[in-house]
Amino acid sequence: MTxxxxxxxxxxxxxxxxxxxxxxxxxxxxxxxxxxxxxxxxLNLLFNVVVARRGGAANFGAxxxxxxxxxxxxxxxxxxxxxxxxxxAVSSRVARELVRPAISSVLPGAGGALLLSALSWPLSVFLRxxxxxxxxxxxxxxxxxxxxxxxxxxxxxxxRFRVIxxxxxxxxxxxxxxxFLVGRGPTAVTISLAVSLIGLVASFVAGLLFLTxxxxxxRPRIALPKASDSExxxxxxxxxxxxxxxxxxxxxxxxxLFARHILHPSAAGDFAATQLLAGALIxxxxxxxxxxxxxxxxxxxxxxxxxxxxxxxxxALIGAALLTAVGPVxxxxxxxxxxxxxxxxxxxxxxxxxxxxxVTFAAWAAMAxxxxxxxxxxxxxxxxxxxxxxxxxxxxxxxxxxxxxxxxLLIGSATFFAVTxxxxxxxxxxxxxxxxxxxxxxxxxxx
Numbered sequence: 089m090t091x092x093x094x095x096x097x098x099x100x101x102x103x104x105x106x107x108x109x110x111x112x113x114x115x116x117x118x119x120x121x122x123x124x125x126x127x128x129x130x131l132n133l134l135f136n137v138v139v140a141r142r143g144g145a146a147n148f149g150a151x152x153x154x155x156x157x158x159x160x161x162x163x164x165x166x167x168x169x170x171x172x173x174x175x176x177a178v179s180s181r182v183a184r185e186l187v188r189p190a191i192s193s194v195l196p197g198a199g200g201a202l203l204l205s206a207l208s209w210p211l212s213v214f215l216r217x218x219x220x221x222x223x224x225x226x227x228x229x230x231x232x233x234x235x236x237x238x239x240x241x242x243x244x245x246x247x248r249f250r251v252i253x254x255x256x257x258x259x260x261x262x263x264x265x266x267x268f269l270v271g272r273g274p275t276a277v278t279i280s281l282a283v284s285l286i287g288l289v290a291s292f293v294a295g296l297l298f299l300t301x302x303x304x305x306x307r308p309r310i311a312l313p314k315a316s317d318s319e320x321x322x323x324x325x326x327x328x329x330x331x332x333x334x335x336x337x338x339x340x341x342x343x344x345l346f347a348r349h350i351l352h353p354s355a356a357g358d359f360a361a362t363q364l365l366a367g368a369l370i371x372x373x374x375x376x377x378x379x380x381x382x383x384x385x386x387x388x389x390x391x392x393x394x395x396x397x398x399x400x401x402x403x404a405l406i407g408a409a410l411l412t413a414v415g416p417v418x419x420x421x422x423x424x425x426x427x428x429x430x431x432x433x434x435x436x437x438x439x440x441x442x443x444x445x446x447v448t449f450a451a452w453a454a455m456a457x458x459x460x461x462x463x464x465x466x467x468x469x470x471x472x473x474x475x476x477x478x479x480x481x482x483x484x485x486x487x488x489x490x491x492x493x494x495x496x497l498l499i500g501s502a503t504f505f506a507v508t509x510x511x512x513x514x515x516x517x518x519x520x521x522x523x524x525x526x527x528x529x530x531x532x533x534x535x
Contacts, residue, residue, distance in 0.1 A: 111392050114383040117249040118399060121375030124253030129371050131260035135267045136364060137422045139280045140357075161201070161230040163337035167329030168194045169237035169244065170381060170452055176245020177382035177456075183246050183299050190238040197237075197330065201230035214349060225281035232288050239295040247382050251298055255291045263287035328461065332451050335468040339475055339496055340370065340444050343489040346479045351486070359486050361419050362429045366437035369407045373400045373445040377452045384456035393453045400449045401442070408438035433486045440493035447497050463507045471500025 172190045179186065204227045209220060243252050266283040347359040380396035412435045419429035447468075454464045475496035482488055 110383050110387060111389075111395065113247075114380045114392060115395065115399075117247070118376045118379035118396070120249055121253055121379050122372065122403070124257055125372060125375040128256045128260040129368050131257070131264050132371075133364075133368070133422070135260070135264045135283075138264070138267045140361065140427070160334065160337045160341050161204075161226065162233045164330045164334040165197070165230075165233040165237040167237075167327070167331065167333040168197050168234060169241040169329075170333075170455060171327075171329045172238055172241030173244040173381055174385045174456055176242050177247075177385040179245075183242055183302075186242055187238075187296070187299050190242055191235065194234050194238045197234040197327075198231050201234055202227060204230055214345075221278050222281055225278065225285060229281070229285050229288060232285065232292060236288060236292040236295070239292055239299060242299055243295060244378055245382055245385075248298075249379065251295070252378065255295055258294070259287040259291040262290055328465070329455055332455065332461075332465060332468060335465075335472050336444065336448055336451065339468070339472055339493050340367070340440070342475055342479055343492055347486065347489055350484065350489075355486065358428050358430075359433070359489065361427050362415070362434050362486075363437055363490070365411060365415055365419060365429070366434060366441045368411070369404045369438060369441040370445050370448070372407055373403050373449070376400050376403070377449050380449075381452060381456050384453050388457045388459075393457070396453065397446065397449055400445055404442040404445045408442055411438050430486065433490050436487055436490040436494070440490060440497075443494045443497045447501065460504075460508055463504055463511070466507055467500040467504035470503045471496040474499045 172186075172193065175190075176183070176186055205224065207223065240252065240255075243255075263283055263286075266286060267280070269279065269283070344356075344360050344363055347356045347363075351359065376396050376399050380392050383392045384396075412431065415434045416429040416431050419427055451464050451468065454461050475492045478492045478495060479489065
């Protein structure tokens, strides 16, 4: 493992006093997006309730595991989204001029998504699915998600938060409306995935039309010199972001997959419903990342990071307390009397969700400011390896499965601080040595 170059560490340590107005604007955007995200979350929850009531507990266990895969695909696509968002945030070009490069930059990701079709048989066997058809819908969702990431990334980078909120709520409304067409029994698995695909395509098309036809497309951006100096291609940034996003969501989604594989089908359905409810904390705090990302990319200031991280933690803790108090009743009344939610399992899941939300904001903030991104990746891979070992060796009950993300991310965070501290000490030691070498060169008359 190598530490970042000394010059990069020195540059990141320089404090720049940010314009308070832009940080305040990010906070206001956070309120808007969290509110819209709350509406979207309720609509998506109602969609899952419709599917659960029509499909039953046993079938909902399969549906939830597939929704976890669909969500994982969408989260991986956010890696490309934020890579493009950073490019747009620091660029002085107009939005219309960036559409074609953004779409082109995600083509390799879309091609890679097609490779998921090779996993159709193993996944269908592992999840005990009646056929491979649902996996092919996941492949289609994966491809569209990657292209949609290019559009949403531009909207984030250009701080079009009202459009982002409208598209999210609109897609959720369309998904819920079509959700009433979901049949009963095993057919609910395939139809629910098809409905999700339709909502995603509609959101992508609407966003693309806004970027290419909207009145704002001809208006240039003002790029900050410091941010513009670090402007680069979106390909490598998007790939790195995809790995970070995929690792984060895998850490959260693994318990549902292992629950489907280890527990009784009905117990797996109960766990899936409970985990979906706890996941609302992650979705509820995700808009804060969206709101602060372009500000962190443009200003590269600790102020925006601290405000965003504290807002994420506060919102997650409030939500965790509420869900633990009323969650079991909500699950039983919404999903049906056949579903049982343990308060203990829900409490542990909310702790894991809070940890996931805070780590998610920190990871994307590091990518926005180009600070310690490699260390973040090392820490997340360590956490994922720890969780896999935990699930395979120790997680044989719903409670132990629920605790896996929190424990693994705690170990990953400790790894991050250890690696970062090691590099900081190395940089501190190297500074006097470098200065002494320069002094000796000056005394000898060397350039």
